[in-house]
Amino acid sequence: MHSWPRPDVPTLRGTGPVPRIFNQASGTLEEARATDGVAGLYVCGITPYDATHLGHASTYLAFDTLNRLWLDAGYTVNYAQNVTDIDDPLLERATATGVDWRELAESQTDLFRSDMTALRVIPPQNYVAVTDVIDDISAAAAELLDLGFAYLVETPDALNQGARDLYFDSEQTAHATSWFLGLESRYDHETMLDLFAQRGGDPDRPGKRHVLDPLVWRVARAGEPQWSAPESIGDGRPGWHIECSVIAVKHLGTDFAVQGGGSDLIFPHHEYSAAHATALTGQPFASIHAHSGMVAYQGEKMSKSLGNLVLVSKLRESGVDTRVIRLALLAHHYRSDWEYTDTDPEEASARLAAYSVPTMAVEPSLPAYEAAEALLAALRSALSDDLGTPGALKLLDEYFGSVDEAPALVFDAVDALLGIRVH
Template sequence: MHSWRSPDVPTLPGEGPLPRLFNQATGLVETTSVGADDRAGLYVCGITPYDATHLGHAATYLAFDTLNRLWLDAGLTLNYAQNVTDIDDPLLERATATGVDWRELAASQTDLFRGDMVALRIIAPQNYIAVTEVIDQIASAAAELLELGFAYGVPTPDAENAGDLDLYFDSARAAEATSWYLGFESRYDRATMLDLFAQRGGDPDRAGKRDPLDPLLWRVARSGEPSWPAGIGAGRPGWHLECTVIALQHLGTGFAVQGGGGDLVFPHHEFSAAHATALTGMPFASIHAHTGMVAYEGEKMSKSLGNLVLVSRLTEAGVDARLIRLALLAHHYRSDWEYVDDDLARASARLDAWNGAPRTDADDPGALALLERLRGRLADDLDTPGALADLDAWFAEGGAVAPLLIAALDALLGIRLDDAA
């Protein structure tokens, strides 16, 4: 699957520090690791392509875009992978409800998402992979987990082919035989896990499972559902295993950061890591990082509630995409916050102030010092609000827009001033 067109990112003088991120698995802010070849590995869970792209999505991809920009500024090469969950129950349900073929829905929404990413100037992943492109690899991984003793079959009376079994991951076996255990990343208690598992695609009441929290690896074919041939029985993937397979294929084990929204901590990220550790015997990622939830009209912005503010609708209404980017950057990536229309008004006032500052053709020591402050702020767990505050102070004190500052705004924050195009 093709990605989208990446923005040009200016190169700044010197090198910034390696960014530090909060690691959900340890509760600590840690320096991001780098491979021996100076490649920074990042996996960010992609969209299930319907109702794309709302501001909650955009906030997540912007946070990890900031991380990628900091890695580039530190002199590293990016190795960024992202999936598209273009086959899953919610997608099929939406396709049925709207009378649209699920493949057409997935394709059109993925195209819309790409357009939104271009508008927001998000650096594209080097590996942008649809789940339907790697069905064989996912089926092979499920078969391997079965052979290794980390999976088991559950009787499936409604299977299209009599005798086929749905495959489930054996959480207890994984906890006994590997370094992974339930709660290793989320640190949730069991009651919380059960509640979230039921809310987020799990089936704790499925008869025949060894543990209510065991997740689905492979769903064998049902009549009227899409399926693919496989040695373990025709069917389609479970949600978590798809990310495991794509990340391992393109990043290997122990890559720098696994990222996504905070609603993915459990069960999705926890079990993606579990599957990887069971398959390889190695940790999945060094840091597990997550963004906060964006609310609107008093509730978390979500597809199920329908309280979505879509990037495409804002831009179609004439909103400058830079304002959307600035409105999101004004909130720390790990914070939960509620979007209001005033967020765009504040972003507009900020951009007007920056664009209205005096221009100079010469850099001075003050501009270089500001660059280093910005680098330090952003490297400290992506402190974008702090960076914006430093910039506001610079302009409020009469600081001029020097070439270095134009490049820094573009390279680190993805904001191009009016005369920098």
């Protein structure tokens, strides 16, 4: 699957520091370091049935900022992202709207690509649809069963008599590997149980060994999409978490730097993506587990189920400059939960106007050049401290509030580090 065009990213003088980012698994800020000069990044992609709202955009801008800081630090970035183009919510929306699920997934993925292009988000090198790697996923599911890290559960409504769903064995994995429940999330049992029930889990499923064991492979049901699979697990389709495990390990290996996504993925999705990968490889999954906060609207978290979505595409259609959208999102720290209001684009538009001073037509004077160099150093410092975009924007506010024109270096820095091309 193709991603979207890569924006031009200016190369700045010197190199920036290695960014530090909050690791959910340790509860501390840690340097997001490369391995042999390559920084691996996996960010969970969309389930394409209603893309792209500002909550999505906020997450992808956060990790775009990390990507840009790595590039500025002299790293090569290997970035992978999935598209969950087969899952219950997608099938439910397709049924409700009378649209074939494949057509729905394709149209919404195309819309997502166009939004990311407009927002000048650096694309992943590996943009992978789940339906393109079903064979890899089913093989991994069968391997989990063979290794004793998964088990079969009676499934009366299976299409084929005697076929059974495959579930992950959390307790056996905790006994035999370095992974255990709560390792990545640091949540207690009650919190995990509550979130598991809310986010696609089935704690009351008869036959499970542990209430928090997640589905790995769903055997075929009548009227549902299905794919061929090893005989030990039977034809069917993947569970949610195993897809990211397989795609990440395939394209990034086991020692990549950051697994990222929204904070609503901390549990169960990221917890079990890491668990499946560790069970399959015997190695920990990613060094840092990083998450963006939730964006609310009209008093509730922005979500497809509630319908309180502010779509990037609708803002674009209404004439909102995508630089304004980007500035509105970057004005909030990526880990914070915040509420979008109609004043956000107004404030961002005023900010963009303030930054739109002319570029110096001649070689800048020494004081002007030194001020630009100092600004670049300050921006690098602010951003490398847990992706501190609000602090970086305040530095720019102060700078542009004091000048009538600026050296090209300043505009290149804003472009390279924050993805905003002022001119």
